[in-house]
Amino acid sequence: MDRDAPSNPVVANAPSSSDAGCAPTVFIVDDDISVRESLAELVRISGWRAEAFGSAFEFLERPHASVPSCVVLDLRLPDLSGLELQRRIAAERSEMPVIFLTGHSDVPVAVQAMKAGAIEFFMKPFDDEELLTAIDRALEVSRTRLEHEAGVLALRRRHETLSGREREVMALVATGLLNKQVGFELGISEITVKAHRGRVMRKMKACSLADLIAMAARLSLPTPLGRDRAFI
Template identity: 60%
Template sequence: MNNLGIEGLGTDRPDLAVGGARVSAVPDATPIVYVVDDDISVRESLEALIRHAGWHPEVFASAQDFLSQPPAPCPSCLVLDVTLPDLNGLDLQQRVAAERADMPIIFITGYGDVPMTVRAMKAGAMEFLTKPFGDDVLLEAIRSALGRSEGAFGQVSELRRLQDRYATLSGREREVMALVVSGLMNKQVGGSLGISEITVKAHRGRVMRKMQAGSFADLVNIAAKLRIPN
């Protein structure tokens, strides 16, 4: 097994060259492993290793090249060199944390030290690997990172679905939902809004259907996820 990826494997593929990086076409639902490293031999080695493992690699020569690429709508992680020609890896980590919070980071470096490692880990890095390292070590780190990203991405996707459903509610239905999940009875909701109890029941039924809530408890949980004020 090689260190730092499978060096020497062929990379003759019809990929698109963008800013010194080859960017592959990727299906939306397939996890992506981004690589940012200014060493072309490292990029090609890791690209081949990641592809061979069954993931979709996208490689970049600099932090700016990576940041110019819009986030893909799927789980992902970032394999990141610390020393880069423009924005260094630790500074890029801060940008990723602010803009792409569901993307875990695995640092790789040939010049690591304890303070650097501590800074990266405190900022949320999944791993900090010092070159040379075994392929299996990196692959296991990527596997763990993608697992975390899939969980975070799933939560974001669920929230978006709930927001889309909530957007279909009328203004009155939103008022009824907010009062109902706050614990008021139908009669109390009607009194608060100046409408009949029968009308409240009708609105409540539509809210349940539109929000796809199977029970009152489901509706309360949905309201909590959407942070609907009482």
């Protein structure tokens, strides 16, 4: 790191009572207190919120953030390794990108971390501006992931308002079947299919058939009746 640690560091270890409305948050996980403090101050003066932790388990006890966030993570920690924590984050907090820091040159580990999705891998000492650029990029990735998750959640809530038959019709229509083919599959008339399809479009707020198909894809709806491809 290029600059000296500040004499009055700002390190937030306790989670806020509410993440809503908070600035994007950078989580720092490093067992070196001087690194934690200087990084927290660097993050704070750059306009972001900082929370620092001395171990992986301490970080994992922190509830999920509901704002764009990323983790600046030391490769060597006293409990879990950085790579192990990266795997936990990917499984449990997929909206949160990882930036690695290390004081040890280990090319194979760096390659492994990047293949697992790390935004960047820095050797200590590192350049502040390069780290800030990586953090900015990581927060943008997090923001995009959160927006995607929010969109999928909204779609799921709309999908839950459909009746069982409407869900069947939506799933079959999304495979590319015509109304009469959907009716044949479900044993109902084409007119009934049209009525169900109209209600599906309204409830899902779909503007077009293409829009409805895209929604079904985002929801990863199971293909009904074991169908693996559309037929016309």
